[in-house]
Amino acid sequence: MSTETLNAQRAAAYRRRLTSKQLEAEVFAHANRSIKLAETGSAIDRTRAIADNRRLWSAVHASVIDPTNALPTALRSQIAGVALTVVRECEAREPDLGFVAGINEQFASGLWS
Numbered sequence: 001m002s003t004e005t006l007n008a009q010r011a012a013a014y015r016r017r018l019t020s021k022q023l024e025a026e027v028f029a030h031a032n033r034s035i036k037l038a039e040t041g042s043a044i045d046r047t048r049a050i051a052d053n054r055r056l057w058s059a060v061h062a063s064v065i066d067p068t069n070a071l072p073t074a075l076r077s078q079i080a081g082v083a084l085t086v087v088r089e090c091e092a093r094e095p096d097l098g099f100v101a102g103i104n105e106q107f108a109s110g111l112w113s
Contacts, residue, residue, distance in 0.1 A: 025111035028104045031056050035101045046097075053100050054090035057083045 009030070018026065031053050038049035061083035063069060064076040071079070086103055089095050 028108035057086040
C-alpha cells in the first residue's frame with residue numbers, strides 16, 4: 001500500500017472521529033489488507049505483510065505485559081499468549097497468513113463492537 005493511500009486512510013479515520021478502540025481496530029484491518037495484497041502480490045509484498053504483522057503483534061505483546069496496562073490481568077495474559085503465537089507464526093519458514101488474518105479479523109471485530 002502506498003504512503004499516499006495510507007495517509008488518505010488516516011485522514012479519513014481522523015475525520016470520522018474514531019474512538020481509540022476503533023483506531024486500534026483499523027490497525028488490525030490495515031494489517032489484513034497487507035496480507036490480502038501478499039496473497040496475489042510479489043515476494044516483497046509477502047515479506048512486508050509478514051514483517052508488518054510481526055511488528056504489530058510484538059507491539060501488542062509489549063503493551064499487555066506492561067504492568068501499567070489497565071486491562072484485567074487474566075485478559076492481558078490471554079492476549080499475550082495470542083500475540084506470541086502470531087509472532088511465532090510470522091517467524092515460521094512458511095507462515096500461515098490465513099491464520100494470522102483470522103486472528104487479526106477477530107481482534108478488529110472485538111475492538112469495533
